[in-house]
Amino acid sequence: TQGGSHLALFPPRNLLDMDTFSKSDPVVVLFVQGSGGSEWKEFGRTEVIDNTLNPDFVRKFVLDYYFEEKQNLRFDVPWGLSGALGAQDFLGQAFVALGEVIGSQRGRLERPLTGVPGKRCGSILLLAEELSNCRDIVTMQLCANKLDKKDFFGKSDPFLVFYRSNEDGTFTICHKTEVVKNTLNPVWQPFTIPVRALCNGDYDRTVKIDVYDWDRDGSHDFIGEFATSYRELSRAQSQFTVYEVLNPRKKCKKKKYVNSGTVTLLSFSVESEFTFVDYIRGGTQLNFTVAIDFTASNGLPSQPTSLHYASPYQLSAYALALKAVGEVIQDYDSDKLFPAYGFGAKVPPDGKISHQFPLNNNVDNPSCAGIEGVLESYLQSLRTVQLYGPTNFAPVINQVAGMAAQVTDGSQYHVLLIITDGVISDMLQTKEAIVTASALPMSIIIVGVGPAEFEAMEELDGDEVRVSSRGRYAERDIVQFVPFRDYVDDSGNQVLSMARLAKDVLAEIPEQLLSYMKTHDIKPRRADP
Numbered sequence: 001t002q003g004g005s006h007l008a009l010f011p012p013r014n015l016l017d018m019d020t021f022s023k024s025d026p027v028v029v030l031f032v033q034g035s036g037g038s039e040w041k042e043f044g045r046t047e048v049i050d051n052t053l054n055p056d057f058v059r060k061f062v063l064d065y066y067f068e069e070k071q072n073l074r075f076d077v078p079w080g081l082s083g084a085l086g087a088q089d090f091l092g093q094a095f096v097a098l099g100e101v102i103g104s105q106r107g108r109l110e111r112p113l114t115g116v117p118g119k120r121c122g123s124i125l126l127l128a129e130e131l132s133n134c135r136d137i138v139t140m141q142l143c144a145n146k147l148d149k150k151d152f153f154g155k156s157d158p159f160l161v162f163y164r165s166n167e168d169g170t171f172t173i174c175h176k177t178e179v180v181k182n183t184l185n186p187v188w189q190p191f192t193i194p195v196r197a198l199c200n201g202d203y204d205r206t207v208k209i210d211v212y213d214w215d216r217d218g219s220h221d222f223i224g225e226f227a228t229s230y231r232e233l234s235r236a237q238s239q240f241t242v243y244e245v246l247n248p249r250k251k252c253k254k255k256k257y258v259n260s261g262t263v264t265l266l267s268f269s270v271e272s273e274f275t276f277v278d279y280i281r282g283g284t285q286l287n288f289t290v291a292i293d294f295t296a297s298n299g300l301p302s303q304p305t306s307l308h309y310a311s312p313y314q315l316s317a318y319a320l321a322l323k324a325v326g327e328v329i330q331d332y333d334s335d336k337l338f339p340a341y342g343f344g345a346k347v348p349p350d351g352k353i354s355h356q357f358p359l360n361n362n363v364d365n366p367s368c369a370g371i372e373g374v375l376e377s378y379l380q381s382l383r384t385v386q387l388y389g390p391t392n393f394a395p396v397i398n399q400v401a402g403m404a405a406q407v408t409d410g411s412q413y414h415v416l417l418i419i420t421d422g423v424i425s426d427m428l429q430t431k432e433a434i435v436t437a438s439a440l441p442m443s444i445i446i447v448g449v450g451p452a453e454f455e456a457m458e459e460l461d462g463d464e465v466r467v468s469s470r471g472r473y474a475e476r477d478i479v480q481f482v483p484f485r486d487y488v489d490d491s492g493n494q495v496l497s498m499a500r501l502a503k504d505v506l507a508e509i510p511e512q513l514l515s516y517m518k519t520h521d522i523k524p525r526r527a528d529p
Helices: 097-104 195-199 230-237 248-253 278-280 317-332 372-382 394-405 425-436 456-460 494-506 509-519
Strands: 005-013 029-033 040-045 072-078 090-098 106-114 123-130 134-147 158-165 171-175 191-194 208-213 221-229 241-246 262-272 285-295 339-345 343-349 352-354 367-369 414-422 442-448 481-482
Touching: 040 456, 072 123, 072 456, 090 123, 090 285, 097 106, 097 123, 097 278, 097 317, 123 278, 134 195, 134 230, 171 191, 171 195, 195 230, 195 442, 208 456, 221 230, 221 241, 221 278, 230 241, 230 262, 262 343, 262 414, 278 442, 278 509, 285 317, 317 372, 317 414, 317 442, 317 494, 339 372, 367 372, 394 414, 394 425, 425 442, 442 456, 442 494, 442 509, 456 481, 481 494
Parallel strands: 285 339, 285 414, 414 442, 442 481
Antiparallel strands: 005 123, 029 040, 029 072, 072 090, 106 123, 134 191, 134 262, 158 171, 158 208, 208 221, 241 262, 339 367, 343 352
16 A cells, blocks of 8 residues: 555646636635545645636645555536535536556646536646655664673673654664674674654654663563664764663662673665655556456356356446456556457367457457457457366466566566456466566466355465475565455445455555565656656
């Protein structure tokens, strides 16, 4: 989840002039729609700007952004707010998903205002900007010298405990080093910690460090303490910093007490942790590919018992899952062209079994225009192919992996959605394909439809045990599996249950994209100013 994105509003332009004696006095009112709901709720308003058709608003809207949800926004532009909203002259409105704004070039989107019949209402310009929340990560290493001896039969077993100070003067533990056994001159391993965990982004806030001697029974002996700050620690980038470890009780008791040893900061470095939004704003495109199971176990599409059966009143489980995931992810794909394949069917003209046939019947260009285009091609294929078998995933995974391997600089990231009803037939080959794909810029979402048991899919998910093949382990976890039946709402609210499905299958995509970028040391491109 990428919480706390900052949606900044830029001015509507060339608004309708509704004022007889001067120009209009516009204001923008933002409404949000609950996930899967239809009700609009007012979120906030900008200030009113008098007498202009090109207002420049100061007030911004701060929204939490979730990649995995379709966050619908409505911007109403009434003329002034003298009475209750709705009673004013209306200058226009615009509908947009937050993902569309973030996924647009440089996070900047212009939309025409509509709503006044027969008139051009001008346009609204939106800019999404992520709030900076101190995303730096620190790596540091410390050692100590001549610490007090605490153990009767040996030397001490020292470790450090870091605390950040709170606004009320209390301290909160934020890091413990490992224990170094039987020494008064320990060298601890380097460790990393987010700056916000160390000092909450306040560089001058006190950081307290306690030195303890570890005891097996948990009654660790206090050796001493010292205090510093992030700002002071950061100076160690150019010089060693030595701190005296002091024990207040010893200092009070012994007149000749100097210290209980010293701790030296050996190294300190800072690097920024990039977010999913950084990469999307830097131009990374999500390429969405669909693969649909056409095996005979789904049942004849013309029969109401078939998982592919679409009644006049309701889409099939396949179509619902495709629509739920596709409608969220399409906002991040600029050309809205989605390759779509079927597997496990006999295809015309010669009736050969295929595990990666294009749903639009165009081998040279399997892309469909928008999610509606994919749905159309899927329904057309149901009428022309013969459902058969077996259920093989590897060919379509390898197909998308081949596309992902062509561009590995971070500008393209592929998401493959596989919708299937059953037990996988080529488990060994699929594991091999996933292990290979895990080193490429791609993720795989599997939605299981129907009543089958999906133990094999859980194994591919890799949350508990990393997927492996012939002694090779997947470089990272790239598969997310969910069973469709978990999202069939008893109340019959299909929209809400599909929003939950999309949320759960897409929730891991931002982290999976970031893990690829980090593993391959790819930094986001800087968006043009």
